[in-house]
Amino acid sequence: MGGNRCYLMNAAARELVPITQRMKNYTYDIPPSLLAQTADGRWLLWTESNDENAHLAYGLIAPNDFADGSTDYTPVEMWAG
Numbered sequence: 001m002g003g004n005r006c007y008l009m010n011a012a013a014r015e016l017v018p019i020t021q022r023m024k025n026y027t028y029d030i031p032p033s034l035l036a037q038t039a040d041g042r043w044l045l046w047t048e049s050n051d052e053n054a055h056l057a058y059g060l061i062a063p064n065d066f067a068d069g070s071t072d073y074t075p076v077e078m079w080a081g
Contacts, residue, residue: 006031008067020069024048025056032059047073 007016019031025048032045035058043066048057059073 010067017067019066021066021071025050042074044076045073047071 006019008019009015010017021031023030023032023046027049032047034043035046036044038044038060042060042062045059045061045066046055046057047059050056055078058076058078060076061070061073065072
């Protein structure tokens with residue numbers, strides 16, 4: 001029995017909430033990576049990789065939606081300037 005088990009902590013309920021979402025096209029079976037929290041409370045996540053495990057796609061999502069297992073991310077395009 002192995003694998004990557006990742007959780008969020010619901011502090012109010014004192015419960016661990018399993019993260020079911022997975023990074024797309026990443027070498028390992030891991031969840032999206034949390035990069036930042038925006039001023040409006042949404043999380044910026046790295047959601048997809050490529051063969052070299054480079055950052056390929058990003059998305060914003062409300063923490064409660066993410067905790068509920070949603071993958072309905074608002075796509076974000078990073079500035080490459």
